[in-house]
Amino acid sequence: AGPWDCYVFHDVDMLPENDHNLYHCTTMPRHLVVAASNKNYEPAYKTAVSGANSMTDLQINAVNGWSNRYWGWGGEDDDMWRRITAAGLAVWRYPVNIGRYKMIQHKKQEKMELSKREKLLKISGKNYKNDGLSTLEYNLLDTKLHSLYTTFVVHIGSISE
Numbered sequence: 001a002g003p004w005d006c007y008v009f010h011d012v013d014m015l016p017e018n019d020h021n022l023y024h025c026t027t028m029p030r031h032l033v034v035a036a037s038n039k040n041y042e043p044a045y046k047t048a049v050s051g052a053n054s055m056t057d058l059q060i061n062a063v064n065g066w067s068n069r070y071w072g073w074g075g076e077d078d079d080m081w082r083r084i085t086a087a088g089l090a091v092w093r094y095p096v097n098i099g100r101y102k103m104i105q106h107k108k109q110e111k112m113e114l115s116k117r118e119k120l121l122k123i124s125g126k127n128y129k130n131d132g133l134s135t136l137e138y139n140l141l142d143t144k145l146h147s148l149y150t151t152f153v154v155h156i157g158s159i160s161e
Helices: 057-063 076-086 114-130
Strands: 007-010 014-016 052-055 100-103 139-145 150-155
Touching (some): 052 057, 057 076, 076 114
Antiparallel strands (some): 007 052, 014 100, 139 150
């Protein structure tokens, strides 16, 4: 993936509420959003990895990154859970009181068609090595180095292209 110690994959609509929720990597992938306001702060379901995650370079490569086949909302997080477990890794979480997030209200994103999502999820644990970083095509448009993080602007295309 790259030369950094830790990567955080984060939905832009989630804000952490507890400053003890440290954004760092651990021996296993970490799911940071344990309980979110849009779910009445109930703990996420056992296989959830939605909202925000931290992973090392080794962990990202072990799961071959995120799938390139999900467009629209839904399924990509369940696919990542399957990748993590298929690669022999586990997901670590903070206690609920630390992993609390506020979801910012926003316009609903278009959902991926359910039948297509279900089809992809059926094969994700077996097919993850052939879909992800190893098949990613993109153009790097801009890089900005900040004191605590780096931002990249990339063009990844879309299904309609």
